[in-house]
Amino acid sequence: MVYLVSIAGVAVVMLAIWPFYQERRRPVIGLKERHGAKGEFLQLSQGVTYCRWAGAARGPVAVVVHGIATPMISMNAVAKGLGDLGYRVLIYDLYGRGLSDAPKGAQDRTFFLRQLADLCAYHRLTEDITVVGYSMGGAIATAFAVEYPHSVKRVIMIAGSGVVMSESRFTRFCRRAPIIGDWLHGVFAHDLMLKAIPEKGETKEIDYVFRAQRRALDYRGYLPAILSSRRGMLAETQQQDHQKLGRQGISVIAIWAARDQIIPLRALGVLAQWNRSARQEVVEDADHGLPFTHGSQVVDAIRSALRD
Numbered sequence: 001m002v003y004l005v006s007i008a009g010v011a012v013v014m015l016a017i018w019p020f021y022q023e024r025r026r027p028v029i030g031l032k033e034r035h036g037a038k039g040e041f042l043q044l045s046q047g048v049t050y051c052r053w054a055g056a057a058r059g060p061v062a063v064v065v066h067g068i069a070t071p072m073i074s075m076n077a078v079a080k081g082l083g084d085l086g087y088r089v090l091i092y093d094l095y096g097r098g099l100s101d102a103p104k105g106a107q108d109r110t111f112f113l114r115q116l117a118d119l120c121a122y123h124r125l126t127e128d129i130t131v132v133g134y135s136m137g138g139a140i141a142t143a144f145a146v147e148y149p150h151s152v153k154r155v156i157m158i159a160g161s162g163v164v165m166s167e168s169r170f171t172r173f174c175r176r177a178p179i180i181g182d183w184l185h186g187v188f189a190h191d192l193m194l195k196a197i198p199e200k201g202e203t204k205e206i207d208y209v210f211r212a213q214r215r216a217l218d219y220r221g222y223l224p225a226i227l228s229s230r231r232g233m234l235a236e237t238q239q240q241d242h243q244k245l246g247r248q249g250i251s252v253i254a255i256w257a258a259r260d261q262i263i264p265l266r267a268l269g270v271l272a273q274w275n276r277s278a279r280q281e282v283v284e285d286a287d288h289g290l291p292f293t294h295g296s297q298v299v300d301a302i303r304s305a306l307r308d
Contacts, residue, residue, distance in 0.1 A: 016183070018186075018187070019182075019183055019185075019186025019187045020186060022186065023186060023220060023223065023224065024220070026218060026219055026220035026221075027218070027219060027220060028102070028219070028220050028221070029099055029100075029101070029102065029219055029221075033099060033219075034050070034099050037050065037099055038052055039051055039052025039053075040052065041099070042118075042119070042122055044115065044118040044119065044122065045114065045118050046095060046101075046103050046105075046111070046114060046115060046118070047095060047100065047101030047102075047103040048100060048101040049092055049093065049095070049100045049101070049115060049118070049119060050072075050092060050093045050098055050099035050100045051072075051090060051091065051092035051093070051119060052090075052091060052092075053088065053089065053090055054076075054079045054080065054083055054089040054090075054091060055079065055080070055082055055083020055084075055086075055087050055088050055089035056083055056086050056087060056088050057088070058088065059086045059087055059088050060086070060087055060088070060128055060130060060153075061087065061088050061089075061090065061125055061128070061129050061130065062082045062087040062088070062089050062090070062129075062130040062131075062132055062156075063089075063090045063091075063092075063116070063119070063120065063125070063129055063130070063131050063132070064078060064079055064082070064089060064090065064091040064092075064132045064133075064134075064137075065092075065094070065116070065131065065132065065133040065134065065137030065138075065140050065141055066091075066093070066094065066097070066098075066134055066135075066137050067134045067135030067136050067137050068135060068136040068226060068229050068230070068234060069097075069193070069213060069216075069226060070097070070134075070135075070209060070212075070213060070292075071093050071097050071098030071099075071209075071212050071213075071216065072091045072092055072093045072097075072098055073098070073208065073209060073212055074134070074209045074212075074289075074291055074292045075091055075132075075134060075291055075292075076091075076205065076292070076295075077205065077291065077292060077295025077296065077298070077299070078132065078134075078158070078291050078295055078298055078299060079091050080295075081295065081296065081298070081299025081302070081303075082132065082299070082302070084299070085299070085302070085303060085306070087130065090119070090123065090125075092119055094112065094115065094137075095107070095111070095112075095115055095225065096221050096222055096224070096225025096226075096228075096229075097216065097222065097225065098212075098216075101221075102219075102220065102221025102222065102224075102225055104224075105228075106228055106231070106232050107225060107228040107229040107231075107232045107233060108231075108232030108233055109143050109232070109233060109236065111232065111233075112140045112143075112233055113140070113143055113144055113147055116131075116140065116144050117144075117147075117148070120151070125151070126151055127150065127151055127153075128151075128153045129151050129152050129153060130152075130153055130154040130155075130156060131144055131145060131152055131154070131155050131156070132156040132158070133155070133156070133157055133158065133160055134158040134159060134160070134291050135158075135159050135160065135161055135262070135263065135288065136161050136229060136233055136234055137158075137160070138157035138158060138159065138160020138161055138162065138254075139160060139161045139162035139233055139234070139236060139238060140233065141155050141156070141157065141160070142155055142157065142160065142162055142238050142241050142242065142245070143162075143236075143238070143241060145241075145245055145250050146241045146244050146245065149248050149250060152250060153250070153251065154250065154251040154252070154253065155245065155250060155251070155252045155253070156252075156253045156254075156255070156302060157252070157253070157254045157255065158255045158290065158291055158298060159255070159256060159257055159260055159262070159263045159288055159290060159291075160254060160263070160267075161233075161234055161236075161263060162236055162237060162238035162241070162242075163237075163238065163242075163263070163267040163270050163271050163274075164263065164264055164266055164267040164270055165234070165262065165263055166261060166262055166263075166264060167230075167262075170184070170188070170192065171230060174189070174227060174230070175227070175230045175231050175235065181227070182227065185223065185226075185227045186223065189223050189226070189227070190217050190223060193213075193217060193226075194214060194217055197210050197213050197214055198210055202293075205292065205295075206289075206292055206293055209289075209292045239274050242271060242274040242275045242278070243274050243275060245275060246274070246275035246276065246277050246278070249277075251277075251279075252275055252277070252278040252279070253278070253279045253280075253281070253302060253305040253306070254267075254268070254271055254278055254279070254280045254281070255280075255281050255282075255283060255290075255298055255301045255302065255305075256268050256280065256281070256282050256283070257282075257283050257286040257287055257288060257290045257294075258282050258283065258284045258285065258286060259285065259286060259287045260286070260287055260288045260290075261287065261288065262288040263288060265282065268280050268282070279305040279308060281301035281302075281304060281305055282301075283297045283298060283301055284297075
């Protein structure tokens with residue numbers, strides 16, 4: 001009987017630590033993965049950040065922030081379009097994504113603003129910055145403009161979070177439950193996220209993003225970063241931030257996707273109530289992946305908003 005109880009106890013312990021053991025077994029992004037990458041690897045205060053410049057050699061600066069689950073390559077089409085509009089474009093990988101480090105710690109407002117502030121300080125970007133953010137990157141861009149109003153000229157949100165967001169019951173539970181949520185996320189999130197990524201993209205560029213998302217699932221730090229971001233940056237509702245941007249006269253352009261199931265289109269009406277001066281555009285027939293599935297339409301919407 002004692003033997004059976006001991007076996008059961010060991011089984012319970014093994015079950016409890018299994019997802020965390022699996023996470024420790026995953027490889028860390030390092031020299032092998034970074035070899036040959038075009039751009040810079042900067043040692044910033046919280047870790048190494050991968051970034052690169054694109055677009056015009058001279059002109060106003062646009063810093064592009066990607067979303068929670070996609071690396072910066074998901075913003076290539078937008079970066080190119082901004083370059084065609086005359087911007088010098090700086091894109092980078094958030095911590096825990098792409099080729100940047102995955103430092104431990106809460107991925108909240110302070111965490112992401114520190115990375116972006118470090119990046120701007122390194123490149124001596126101090127004024128007239130346009131911050132372009134997709135999904136969670138939209139919330140980061142908004143928060144950065146509020147924190148550094150004298151440095152930011154314009155915020156461009158592409159399906160930006162912080163206004164209205166939908167989430168699954170699984171995601172909501174994992175976000176709200178500190179310990180059991182970590183365990184459930186460690187056990188099930190990999191397969192759930194893998195299943196949600198299409199097997200093939202309609203173009204080489206779209207397929208490239210999907211393949212990068214699948215690869216990311218197998219690196220240490222990525223899944224914990226996703227959960228930590230959901231509990232931190234994505235948990236914010238930024239009503240006061242957008243109201244403050246309106247009062248400060250910082251230009252806000254918001255681009256929404258008509259078929260977005262994650263950031264539903266009703267966010268347009270909510271943002272209009274918070275900041276009546278925000279310029280808003282809708283990309284028809286697009287869902288939440290619009291920066292890499294409808295990049296040219298997103299750039300057209302930005303061009304239209306800038307012209308007005």
